[in-house]
Amino acid sequence: MQNILFVASECTPFVKTGGLADVIGSLPQALRTNEKVDVRVILPLYDEIEAEWHEQMTYETSFNVEFGWRNQEVRIYTLTHQNIMYYFVENAYYFTRKGIYGYYDDGERFVFFSHAVIEALHHLDFKPDILHAHDWQAGIAVALAKIKQPIADMKTVFTIHNIKYQGLMKLDTYADFFQLPEEHIAGMEWNGMLNCLKSALFHADKITTVSPTYAEEIKDPYFSEGLESILLEREEDLVGILNGIDTREYNPLTDPAVPVPFRSSRNKKKENKLIMQERVGLPIDADKPIYTIITRLVEQKGLHLVEHIVDAFLEENDVQLIILGTGDSEFEHFFKEAEHRHPNKLVTMLTFDEALARQLYAASDFFIMPSLFEPCGLAQLIALQYKSVPIVRETGGLKDTVHAFNELTGEGNGFSFTNYNAHDLLTVLNYSLTIYHQPLQWLKLSQNVNKSRFSWKESAHEYTTLYRELKARTLPHVESEDGLELQVQEI
Numbered sequence: 391m392q393n394i395l396f397v398a399s400e401c402t403p404f405v406k407t408g409g410l411a412d413v414i415g416s417l418p419q420a421l422r423t424n425e426k427v428d429v430r431v432i433l434p435l436y437d438e439i440e441a442e443w444h445e446q447m448t449y450e451t452s453f454n455v456e457f458g459w460r461n462q463e464v465r466i467y468t469l470t471h472q473n474i475m476y477y478f479v480e481n482a483y484y485f486t487r488k489g490i491y492g493y494y495d496d497g498e499r500f501v502f503f504s505h506a507v508i509e510a511l512h513h514l515d516f517k518p519d520i521l522h523a524h525d526w527q528a529g530i531a532v533a534l535a536k537i538k539q540p541i542a543d544m545k546t547v548f549t550i551h552n553i554k555y556q557g558l559m560k561l562d563t564y565a566d567f568f569q570l571p572e573e574h575i576a577g578m579e580w581n582g583m584l585n586c587l588k589s590a591l592f593h594a595d596k597i598t599t600v601s602p603t604y605a606e607e608i609k610d611p612y613f614s615e616g617l618e619s620i621l622l623e624r625e626e627d628l629v630g631i632l633n634g635i636d637t638r639e640y641n642p643l644t645d646p647a648v649p650v651p652f653r654s655s656r657n658k659k660k661e662n663k664l665i666m667q668e669r670v671g672l673p674i675d676a677d678k679p680i681y682t683i684i685t686r687l688v689e690q691k692g693l694h695l696v697e698h699i700v701d702a703f704l705e706e707n708d709v710q711l712i713i714l715g716t717g718d719s720e721f722e723h724f725f726k727e728a729e730h731r732h733p734n735k736l737v738t739m740l741t742f743d744e745a746l747a748r749q750l751y752a753a754s755d756f757f758i759m760p761s762l763f764e765p766c767g768l769a770q771l772i773a774l775q776y777k778s779v780p781i782v783r784e785t786g787g788l789k790d791t792v793h794a795f796n797e798l799t800g801e802g803n804g805f806s807f808t809n810y811n812a813h814d815l816l817t818v819l820n821y822s823l824t825i826y827h828q829p830l831q832w833l834k835l836s837q838n839v840n841k842s843r844f845s846w847k848e849s850a851h852e853y854t855t856l857y858r859e860l861k862a863r864t865l866p867h868v869e870s871e872d873g874l875e876l877q878v879q880e881i
C-alpha cells in the first residue's frame with residue numbers, strides 16, 4: 391500500500407475556478423479504484439465552500455505555524471467523500487474571505503498554506519510516501535518537504551497544470567516567510583523574484599504536466615514563460631500524463647441537465663438542438679449546424695483568432711454560433727456587439743452556468759477551441775463525450791486528444807490547424823461545414839467521435855507507475871563485493 395497526499399488549492403465538488411479542480415476532484419478516485427494506493431487530499435478551508443460541506447467536516451487536530459513575525463493557529467478538519475479522505479486547513483486570517491483568489495497577498499496566503507501542510511504532517515496519523523503538489527499555490531510545500539524532511543524518505547511529485555501562473559513575490563519576503571538559512575534562497579529565486587512554481591521545479595523528485603505535448607512545449611521559450619532552462623535541466627524527471635475525464639459525471643445519457651438524454655443517437659441530439667434554438671431565440675431548424683464556444687473569455691483560449699474571422703464565417707455561411715462564458719471585458723464587448731451584426735446567427739451569453747453549458751455541449755454539432763496554449767484542456771473532452779465535434783489548434787493536450795479527420799482514410803475525431811493564424815481557423819471552420827453536408831463523411835466522423843475515450847484509467851496507471859518508481863528510489867542501497875551499489879528489491 392502506498393500513501394499519497396495531494397496538495398492543491400481547489401477541488402470539485404468543494405471549490406472550483408478551473409480545470410485544476412476537476413483533476414483534483416477525479417484523479418484520486420481513479421487512483422483508488424485502480425490500484426493499491428491510499429490517496430488523500432489537503433486543501434485550504436475557504437469560506438466559499440458551501441455550508442453543507444462545512445457541516446459534514448469533523449475536527450481532527452490543531453497546531454501553530456511560525457510564519458514570519460506571525461504565529462498562526464491552524465485547525466485541520468476532515469471529511470470523507472466518495473471514499474476519499476479530504477483534509478481542510480483552517481486559518482481565519484488567510485482563508486476566511488470572499489472568493490478564493492484575487493487578493494493582494496495571494497502569494498503570502500499560499501506560502502502559508504504550504505507551511506501549514508508541512509507542519510500538519512507531524513500531527514496527522516497519515517504518513518505519505520509521496521507528497522503530490524499541484525500548481526504554484528502548492529509549490530512551496532514541495533520545497534519545504536525537501537528542505538525540512540518532515541517524514542523520512544517522503545518523495546515529492548509536482549504537477550504543472552499551467553506554467554503561466556507562477557506565484558511571484560518580492561525576494562525580500564523570503565526573510566519574512568521562511569525561517570531558513572539564506573542558502574535555500576537560490577532554489578526558490580528566479581529572475582530576482584521569489585517564485586513558487588520554480589521552487590517546486592527545483593526541489594521535486596518528479597515533475598509532471600497534463601499532456602505529453604505540453605511536456606515538450608514548455609521546454610521551448612515560446613511556451614515556457616521564462617522557465618525553459620530549469621525545465622531542460624530537469625528534463626529527465628519531467629513527464630507528460632494526459633488528464634482524463636470523469637465519464638460518470640459527464641455522460642449525456644444520465645446528465646440531468648440534458649433535456650433529451652442520448653448515448654450517440656444523432657436524432658436525439660437534434661432534439662436537444664431544437665430545444666436550444668428555441669431557448670436562445672435562434673431560428674429553429676434541426677439541419678442548421680450549431681457551432682459553440684464555451685470558455686473563460688481570456689486570451690489563452692484563442693479568442694483573438696475568433697474575433698478576426700467571426701464576421702466572415704457568419705456572413706458566408708448558413709450556420710449558428712452560440713458563445714457562453716465570462717472573462718475579459720475586451721472579449722465580452724466584442725462578442726456582444728457582434729451579436730447585433732448577426733441577429734439570426736450569433737448568440738452571446740455572458741454568464742457561466744454549468745447546466746446551460748452541458749445543454750450546449752449536447753445541442754451543438756461543433757465545439758471551437760483554438761487555444762494559444764492548452765496544457766491539457768477539459769472542454770474538448772466533454773465535447774467529445776456529448777458528441778460535439780471539436781475544432782482545435784494543435785497545441786498541448788488538444789493535439790494529444792483531437793485528431794484531424796481525414797476523408798481518405800476515414801480516421802480522425804475532429805478538425806485541427808497548426809499555426810496561430812486566424813485564416814487557418816477560418817479555413818478549417820469552412821472545411822468542417824463541407825464535411826457536415828456530406829452524409830457519408832459526416833457519419834464516419836460521428837462514429838469516430840463516438841469511439842473516442844478519455845477515462846482516467848490509463849492516466850491513473852501512469853501515475854501509479856511513477857509513484858512506484860519513486861518509492862523504489864527510497865529502498866536501501868547495499869554495496870556488493872565489487873563495490874557497486876545494488877538496490878535491495880522490494881518483495
Ligand code: GLC
Pocket residue numbers: 408409410413551552600633764765766767768787
Ligand atoms: C489548467 C489548464 C488546462 C488543464 C487544467 C487541468 O486549467 O489551463 O489546460 O486542462 O489545468 O489540468
